[in-house]
Every structure is written in structure tokens, then in C-alpha cells.
Amino acid sequence: MSFLRRLFGSLFRSGGARSSGDPNAVYIHVRCRFCKEAIRVRLNRTSDLSPDDDGGGFVVRKSIVGQKCFRRIEVDLAFDRNYRLVSEDVTGGTMITAEEWQAEHAPAS
Numbered sequence: 001m002s003f004l005r006r007l008f009g010s011l012f013r014s015g016g017a018r019s020s021g022d023p024n025a026v027y028i029h030v031r032c033r034f035c036k037e038a039i040r041v042r043l044n045r046t047s048d049l050s051p052d053d054d055g056g057g058f059v060v061r062k063s064i065v066g067q068k069c070f071r072r073i074e075v076d077l078a079f080d081r082n083y084r085l086v087s088e089d090v091t092g093g094t095m096i097t098a099e100e101w102q103a104e105h106a107p108a109s
């Protein structure tokens with residue numbers, strides 16, 4: 001369990017305890033082109049995702065700034081109605097998988 005997950009868990013606890021965590025979250029993972037930092041971004045299904053013009057999915061546009069440098073990563077994403085990523089346009093970085101992100105953030109043991 002990551003620090004972030006615990007943090008969000010405590011932030012939203014007052015909204016009603018759900019042990020399975022975070023049903024409104026969609027996570028994306030990007031790597032900064034400049035400093036190579038792997039960054040995880042939590043999107044909220046209701047506040048971050050907008051219905052697309054066809055009504056069949058969702059679109060997100062977001063600026064991401066990591067912790068290692070000040071460069072902005074602009075992501076322009078489309079999801080289907082099951083919140084699966086179907087298209088991506090990233091400026092200043094690249095999309096990576098959750099596994100790649102995890103590999104760099106797993107606690108050393």
C-alpha cells in the first residue's frame with residue numbers, strides 16, 4: 001500500500017468509509033521526458049473526466065508537474081465508457097504502465 005493511497009484514504013474517510021478504497025479513481029502513469037521521473041496521477045471520474053462529444057466515453061486534459069523538476073507534462077486522453085484508456089497525446093513526457101511506475105516506487109526490501 002502506497003503512501004499516496006493512504007493519504008487519499010484518510011482525506012476521503014469522512015465521505016463514507018469504503019474499505020475497497022477509491023471507486024471514483026482512475027490512475028494514469030507518465031514519465032517526465034526531462035528528468036525521467038515516473039509520476040502517478042489520480043483522476044476523479046466525476047470531476048476530471050468529461051463526456052466526449054459522442055457520449056460513448058470520456059476525455060481528460062491535464063497538466064502534470066512532478067516533484068523532481070518544474071516541467072509541465074500535458075496529457076490529452078480519451079477513455080471508453082469502462083474507463084479504459086483508448087487514446088493518448090502526451091507533451092513533455094510519455095505514458096508508462098502501472099507496472100513500470102510500481103517498479104520504481106516499490107519499497108526496497
Ligand SMILES: [Zn+2]
Binds near residue numbers: 035036037069
Ligand atoms: Zn521532470
